[in-house]
Structure formats: structure tokens, C-alpha cells
Amino acid sequence: MLREHLNTEIKAAMKAKQSLRLTTLRLVNAAIKDKDIAARAGDNADGVSDDEILAILAKMVKQRNDSVTAYEEAGRLELAEQERSEIEVIEEFLPRKLNDEEITAAIDVAMAKVGASSIRDMGKVMGELKAAHAGQMDFGKIGGMIKQRLG
Template identity: 60%
Template sequence: MDLRTRVNTALKQAMRDKATTRLSTLRLINAAIKDQDIAARGETGDDRGVDDAQVLAILGKMTKQRHESARAYEEGGRLDLAEREREEIEVISEFLPRQLDEDEMEAAVDAAVTSTGASSIRDMGRVMAELKARHTGQMDFAKVGPLVKNRLCTG
């Protein structure tokens, strides 16, 4: 079952369960996917919409935004709003693949460096593109960037 179908199924179940927070988060996910569909249709004239990889990118972006918002709310003393952001993160995370741990991220970086033939920091863009193609939604690329840079600088 593709991600779009999983989100719609979860949305219907949340309606039946009257789970308001979950329902509003799933509606936000659906709206973000539809926005991307419309943008893609305008660019390519293609009516198929976004694929699972693009949906994963949307979900990853939504998660990152909520982490940043939760941090800002905590710094501002608004713990109630920070908690709401964390609840939304939990719902969004259900549709993301399992996150790689540190060892798995390092192994993925090594594999990407090897497969791209990267040898210097100038090749960082190619390595990051390779990682994004293979591991979208599975790793935090803000953490991976320094790993790639370190690997390419030390060789």
C-alpha cells in the first residue's frame, strides 16, 4: 500500500475514533501532499501527482518544522504548544521509515562515498544526493552532512 493510501486510511479511522489531534495532523499531511500534487501538475502537466519518495520528503520536512517549532515554544515557555508539536511529530513519524542509528548512518555514508567515487570535499554534493536518493526519511541530513564532510576530508 502506498503512503498516500496509508494516510487516507488512517484519516478515515481517526474520524471514526474521533481522535481530534490525530485527525487534524492527518489532514495537514493530506493538504501538504495535495499542494505538492498541484505544484507538480503545474510544472509538468502530469496528473499522476507525487510519488512515495516525494511524500517521504514532505513528511520529513513536516517533522523537521515541528521539531524546530517545539524547540522555539520551549524556549518561549509555551510548553503546551511544544507538547502539541510533539504529538504531531508522533503521528507523522508513523508514516516514515525507521530511522538509521549512528552506525548505520556511517555505513550508508561509506557506501555512498564508494559508489560515487568521491575523493574530496568537492564531491560532497554527489554523496549527499546519493544518500537522499537511497535514504530519504531514514536519516536526519543535518546530522549526516558533517559525517560526509569528515569522511571526505580525512579520506
């Protein structure tokens, strides 16, 4: 499903001569194909699933956010702006981000589902959240929220 949507958007960007969008979409497609090749080597003839594609997209957004920070610190604002533009294109394929109330509710549900009672259960909670909400929240930031609730 995501794969077809991506290919449709690549064709549309070509027709509209949107070079930055086209380049970004091709980078995404290349990352997916790399993962497909690795999956086939591991006896997975179907390639990567939509969930794995979402993980790839989330990783690409995180990498670009890190680059934005580095470029801004180095005074390379034009490069930081280009990375932000790429982030916008990639995020079109990710599910809507959850707000703080929704994140808190999702943490409560995950804690109840895995029976979390102490900080030692944090990994189980994170695993449940990653499975249920891939691409919808920044897992680096919610770690503190989980610790606070478990601690």
C-alpha cells in the first residue's frame, strides 16, 4: 500500500517537475529497496512490510532532524532548510503524530497490556508502543514519560 502510494507520488513529482520532492522520494524508494534486498537474503521473498517501511521513514526523519541541528550549529542555514523540506516530504507518508494527551493514553494502555509495574518493565512498554504506534510518536522523548509513570 505505502509502496504504491510512493510510486504514484514519484510519477506525479516527475510530471510536475518538482526536483526536491522527486529527489527525496527517490531516496526513500532506494532505502526501501535496500531493505528489500536484505530481506530477500534472509529468506523473505515478499520484501519489507508497510510497518517496516514506516520504520524506515521514521529513521530518515530522525536522521534529517539531526542534520538540521548540525547545520544550524555550523551556520549552514540553506542546508538546514533543505533538510526541513525533505522532512516535510517524508512525513507525508507517516501516520499523524499523536498529541500529548493521546501519547499519555497510549502509554497507559501499553502499561496495562504488558502488566508494567516497575522501571524494569520499561522495555516491554516501549516494545508495545513501537508495535502499536510506529511513526506516530518520538520514542526518544516518550522514554522520560514512561520512566516518570513507572518510577
